[in-house]
Amino acid sequence: MNLKLPLLTLILLALSWFTPASARLNIEITGGLEGGIPIAIVPFAPPDGAALPEDIAAIVTADLGRTGLFSTMPRDKMTQFPNNGKDIDFTHWRAQAMDNIVVGRILPDARQGAGGYQIEFQLFDSSRRSQLSGFSFQANNNTLRLVAHQISDIIYKQLTGVRGSFNTHISYIMAEDVITDKRLYRLAVADSDGFNEKIVLTSKHPLMSPAWSPNGKQLAYVSFEEGRSMIYLQELATGKRQLIASYPGINSAPRWSPDSKRLAMALSRDGNSEIYTLTLDSKKLERVTNSYAIDTEPDWHPSGKSLLFTSDRGGGPQIYTIGIDANGAAIGQPQRITFEGKYNARGTFSPDGNLIAFIHGRDNSYRVAVQDLQRGTMRILTKSYLDESPSFSANGIMLIYATEHNHRGVLSSVSVDGRASTRLNVTRGDVREPAWSPYLLPESQGN
């Protein structure tokens, strides 16, 4: 057996940009996971029997489970706990129908001083009795979760052929006491599983519509701090803010163009809500739509050559697309692309541009739906009643969205095939308007 353990150098994300807050979110699987790729992730051996603040195997198990593509073995069903490839009894795992086994160990790392670890893991195919992947990471107590998500990314890529997007962030808005004078709104960023929540901005006035820059280093959002909606940009590393749109009327729904040069947005400066593009360098504004209807909620096609948006020009809200030229101006007339039902809004393109996800309203329920743009077929993914703001993961296999649970706003994720859904719980306030970040690191060896 050939144990290959190439050393992955960790590129640590600049985490100094936020004031830390305790993790307020945790995971609850709400959908079934049968029929996925069987995998057992055995608890990693701790260093010299000492307890770690994070359970790496549990984080990896949860990551893979949320995709709906894996059937993960519950820990209480395990009777053997190997932590090195040479100790695996393959016959035992094959008898459990576990085609894939992950083992790992955490060792003290003297090179990093006290609190430093070396984390090694190996992925095995139990029927071929062969190692598929094996890596070693350096970590400390603050980066254990990050390493766990990187391990998930490597396993995901190895077994599905698709790049993993576990090591990404989500941004969202939290609101408290909205009907009293104590109302408080927070803009937060957390890991893709809802842990490591950090507060980016706190305000007594509503915050809305966070949107990631394509490089993952800035957020655009709407703040009412001046008494009405205006669009701001904020650098996460420095906290530096810039007021970017304060036209008369509403300034709403910012979305970065894929080349980072422009923001699409909804403004009512010319009478009612219309779509515009704003070139960030020149501050040149191009009006994209022109109708008496509400036009809002733009999103860029990944090519940057068209926008979708919500319009009620046909009566109720429906999704339309329009071509955009190299200067950010409109080409041709808008084309309607949603036809099922009376309420389809807040569309977003999948990263490959083949699907749109949106909110489909019907009989007082508002649910996440996806539509195949080639075939035109629509599929409702959720069973809840008040869903909002679907946002694709960087690899397009999952969506995060906001919904109501026990009269509170919560975040949930759902796989694009609708098979697995996971609720991210909150301990206080309403959580809403999630936006999933792009990849934050270049694709590294193995993932």
Added chain:
Amino acid sequence: MKYLKTLVLITLFASFATGMVGCSSDPEVRDDEQAQMEAEAAARAEAERLARERQQAMSDAATVGSAAYAKKIEAMLSDPSSPLSNHVFYFPYDSAEVSSGDREIIGAHAEFLASHPEIMVTVEGHADERGTREYNLALGERRAMAVEMLLKVQGAADKQLQMVSFGEERPVALGNDEQAWSLNRRVELIYSGY
């Protein structure tokens, strides 16, 4: 708190409306034309009353900007027997259509603004939680625009009016039912400048 305030306002308005019916009831059967003439006469009387109050306000030496003047305006805007005490208007789902009852009340506000050119009003549009947030922000604005337009055509000046939409971000009632939703689909008039 605000929820309670809204309920109080509704109750006040309801008793006011009932009172009106009582005062103007007539044993004779009236046709629509006559009712309309009476309504117009009532509106004229109301306009004259407002003008008298305005005159009174001036002669009381409560000059614009003084504390006494502010108190006077405050009293006019909260007098439960005046339509001006109603400054919240409700809307059907995904609609910016102002009810005929609200049109009359908005007319009284327009007259008040026309006769008090120093007073400003913010027209605040809101939506219920259903549907998407950014669409609802635009829907709140559409409702505010409908009310602003009625104020304008009935005499309020552009410079007195400010419009803002909060979409579904500033509800007055919590709850995922029609009772809460109907209270949240609203336009509020918020006076300032006195």
